[in-house]
Amino acid sequence: MPHNFSKTQGLPGGPEPAFVGTKELLIERALARLRSIPDPLCKYTMLAALRARNPDVFYGLVGGNLQETTPIIYTPIIGLACQNWSLIHPPPPEADSPLQSLYLSYSDLEKLPEIIANLKTALPHDQMEISVVTDGSRVLGLGDLGVGGMGISQGKLSLYVAAGGVNPKATLPIAIDFGTDNEKLLADPLYLGLRQRRLDDETCQKFMEVFMKEMHKNFPSMIIQFEDWHTTLAFPLLQDNRDIYPCFNDDIQGTGAVVLAGAIRAFSLNGVALKDQKILFFGAGSSGVGVAETICKYFELQGLTEQEAKDKFWLVDSKGLVAHNRGDKLPIHKQYLARSEPDAPKLRTLQEVVEHVKPTALLGLSTVGGTFTKEILNLMASYNKRPIVFALSNPVAQAECTFEEAVEGTDGRVLYASGSPFDPVSYNNKRYEPGQGNNMYIFPGLGLGAILARVSKIPEELVHASANGLAHSLTPDELERNLLYPDIERIREVSIKIAVAVIREAQKLGIDRVEELRELSDKDLETYVRRKGYHPLIQAEATQV
Structure with a gap:
């Protein structure tokens, strides 16, 4: 009978069981453990602990089971994790443990240069490649979650690795604590962050100026x-830094790119010429406006004038149709696509605007669940042979309508995408598959291409390149099934295609800094990208990105 005692006890045996097994077996064992856990939050914490303890096994598990694990480490369950961050946050690491995430607060401003300079010795990798930075002020559709936003930074970087092949040791999630306006968190004795009201935008911008420089x-x-x-900080932060540093805002640009890719496919299927499309957005925050502006720019690139492109868009916020004659002072980010005609109708409800515009496409980024009612879906179906309906708010409870509601409300003719995953639907003895317009299709490939090309900045052209790369990455089978997006299990392959498109666009713009890649053929460049990717079953150090 084999002994199983620790050598520290002076007895035979070792600290591990007799047969722990290969990495493949460890992954299989972890997957079995995951499937035995009924509670979604417990599933998340199990995977989070595995990621910290054994990244190779974690990424082998996630990368081989994306359909099953993505909803846990990302939307929708990540929202639940962020809401409960103070309960599930692990104990502080041992003093000699490598840094896996970084929390900063405004009180660190004076010592910020020193803190960031010291990161080089604290990090587990000498060449850091990407960081996801949040202040937790607008997490998904859940609002201000303070330092709970760290869960999003960690989740995004997990997908950079699993879906994009970025080296996990070269990633750093950062949460910046500027306080919170969430009353529940302020009153919670267990809350991990500063118990103070969120600082004003100008103060936060001054901190971020030093942070980005250092x-x-x-x-x-x-x-x-x-x-x-949050919106009033997201746009200025992007504008202040995008021409100086290699950075982008995923809510504004990543969401814009993934929705654009789905829209390109939907426009090709709904039988309406681009010049005749009419696109209505419900939700005019940073994500909604960012998506609208991205699609608007695409229309320009297809030959429309700037004004012709702008005339294709209508925005609706909590006060109704966004127009210059509405009577209130519009925030700067809403002004570009606000209706400018002097006699623009003063419509208050979404249904009134739908009836007035008769849109070919209805896109929701409102974070208000259930707002695409049966009546509105029926109207969309009455105006269009193939109505485009994108219910993009996350998590599932915030989706403007479910896939089943969209199918039934349009008699099965809808071209649908959502932000969170929905199951296929059977309607009138026919099976329908939803599209998931999730940023995870875009940012891993966009980031990977930007890393490999060592870009000096990330202009809008790179975002459009990633969208086009995604839109043209579907296989013949996926096209035959009328899908708007590729199957999620192929995302690693899709990310490679997007990365190649991004590198080529960076070279065209002259913002790349790796000369040897310019000489490669497209086939050789794709081989290079594939070879550089991290694979959990191969020694990570041998294939660093």
Whole structure:
């Protein structure tokens, strides 16, 4: 009978069982454990602990079971994790443990240069490649969750690795604590963050100016992804930094790119010429406006004038149709696509605007669940042979309508995409598959391409390149099934295609900094991208990105 005692006890045996097994067996064992857990939050914490303890096994598990694990480490369950962050946050690591995430607060401003300079010795990898940075002020459709936003930064970077092949040791999730306006968190004695009201935008911008300068000085090639910043800070933060540093805002640009890719497919299927499309957005925050502007720019690139492109868009917020004559002072980010005609109708409800515009496409980024009612879906079906309905708010409870509601409300003719996953639907003895317009299709490939090309900045052209790469990545089988997006299990392959498109666009713009890649053929460049990717069953150090 084999002994199983620790050698520290002076007895035979070792600290591990006799047969722990290969990495493949460890992954199989972890998957069995995951499937035995009924509670979704417990599933999340089990995977989070596995990621910290054994990244190779974690990424082998996630990468081989994306359909099953993505909803746990990302939307929708990540929202539940962020809401309960103070309960599930692990104990502080041992003093000699490598840094796996970074929390900063406004009180660190004076010492920020020193803190960031010291990161080089604290991090587990000497060449950091990408960081996802949040202040937790607008997490998914859940609002201000303070330092709970760290869950989003960690989840996004997990997908950079699993879906994009980025080296996990070269990633750093960062949460910046500017306080919170969430009354529940302020009153919670267990809350991990500062118990104070959120600082004003100007103060936060001053902190971020120092942060970005010091990060770039110490990590000149690191890509910074801004994530889940509230609208009045998200746009200025992007504008202040996008022409100086390699950075982008995933809510504004990543969402814009993935929705654009789905829209390109939907426009090709609904039988309406681009010049005749009429696109109505419900939700005019940073995500909604960012998506609208991205699609608007695409229309321009297809030959429309700027004004012709703008005339294709209508925005609806909590006060109704967004128009310059509405009587209230519009925030700067809403002004570009606000209706400008002097006699623009003053419509208050979404249904009134739908009846007035008769849109070919209805896109929701409102974070208000159930707002695409049966009546509105019926109207969309009455105006269009193939109505386009994208219910993009996350998590599932915030979706403007479910896939089943969209199918039934349009008699099965809908071209549908959502932000969170929905199951296929059977209607009138026919099976319908939903599209998931999730940013995870875009940002891993966009980030991977930007890393490999060592871009000096990330202009809008790279975002459009990623969208086009996604839109043209579907297989013949996926096209035959009228899918708007590829099967999620193929996302690693899709990310490679997107990365190649991004690198080529960066070279065209002259913002790449790896000369040897310019000489490669498209086939050889794709081989290079594939070879550089991290694979959990291969020694990570041998294939660093």
